[in-house]
Amino acid sequence: MHPRFTPVRDCFHDLFASGRETGAALAVWHDGHPVVDLVGGSDAGWRPDTLVNVYSVGKPLAAACLLALIDRGRVELDSPVAAYWPEFRTPATVRQVLSHTAGLPAFPVVRPAEAVADWALLCADLAAATPEWEPGTVAGEHAWTYGHLVGELVRRVDGRPVGRFLAEEIAGPWRLDLAFGLGATDQRRCADVSYGDPGWPVRTRGTPGSLRARALGNPSGGLDVAVVNSPLWRGAEVPAVNLHATASGLARFYAGLLGGGALDGVRVFGADLVAEATRVQYDGPDLLLERRTRWTLGMQGEEDGSWGMGGIGGSSAWADPRRGYAFAYVTARLAGHDRVDELVEALHSCL
DSSP states (O other): OOGGGHHHHHHHHHHHHTTSOSEEEEEEEETTEEEEEEEEESSTTOOTTOBEEOBGGGHHHHHHHHHHHHHTTSSOTTSBGGGTOTTOOSOOBHHHHHTTOSSOOSOSSOOOGGGGGOHHHHHHHHHTOOOSSOTTSOBOOOTTTHHHHHHHHHHHHHSSOHHHHHIIIIIHHHTOOEESSOOHHHHTTBOOOEESSTTHHHHHHOSTTSHHHHHHTSSTTTTOHHHHTSHHHHHSOOTTTBOEEOHHHHHHHHHHHHTTSEETTEEOSOHHHHHHHTSOOEEEEETTTTEEEEEOSSSEEOTTSOEEEEOTBSOEEEEETTTTEEEEEEESEEBOSHHHHHHHHHHHHHO
């Protein structure tokens, strides 16, 4: 690691020394080159290739699969979803799905944890659903549903499930160590997630009966470590929330977007597509997050011009075009984002 970034390394190590972190990895690219790549943990087996569930950090990867088809002219952003998915009743466009304004932030039928393995069932539930608001009028993070909406569009147009499309069209060419729907070999590389404090699941789900609680609680089990650490969850494709990734894989993804769609000489996206995908499409209240949110096509935009996605539990990845860096932090200790805040403060002090 370049000595310039020693404060970042020291901050990372302090998280473990203080007991706030037990297993995590951090990767940063700056000006097109990797400058930080750290792994640590008292949890058994953390290595550079350890995979961990990163929750919503995976949403931009799911979106990228659909964006690749848009880039190739196989999907039109402003066409109705039903043009590609005939059973889909909600009058939302592809753009509205990608920007969390489609009106389907929660699965409409209550399902048990086992339903995460039944792609067809959950997609049929969404296809028949009545939207909770007129599409395009307001946003509400499609917390659990986003990956099925985007992923079923990919499957309908391309024929491949979204996990296979990601592996063959994006992760493979760019050498990203991340995936949806892990096989047995990759499951053995996974770190078990644990609660930073016992109250995390209740606090994260929010007020009983609220949109957030309905969205994060169905199918059940997504906040239960016994489920999230199980072969059922790791082997299923729940692209909104169950990407398993390394920090280096996520940082490489954002470095490729910062490069205008090319990484190590391999172009996956056109520069015009990247510009549109990272442009703020919606700026206003988010009914699920209950705060002002700027949605791009698959990511959150920030006031400083950065774009990316954080996940419940503390993992986060994004790109900052103005400062010229890509950042990724993955953690197995489910808690808040204060760890990332401190690491970013240290990083900015180096820049």
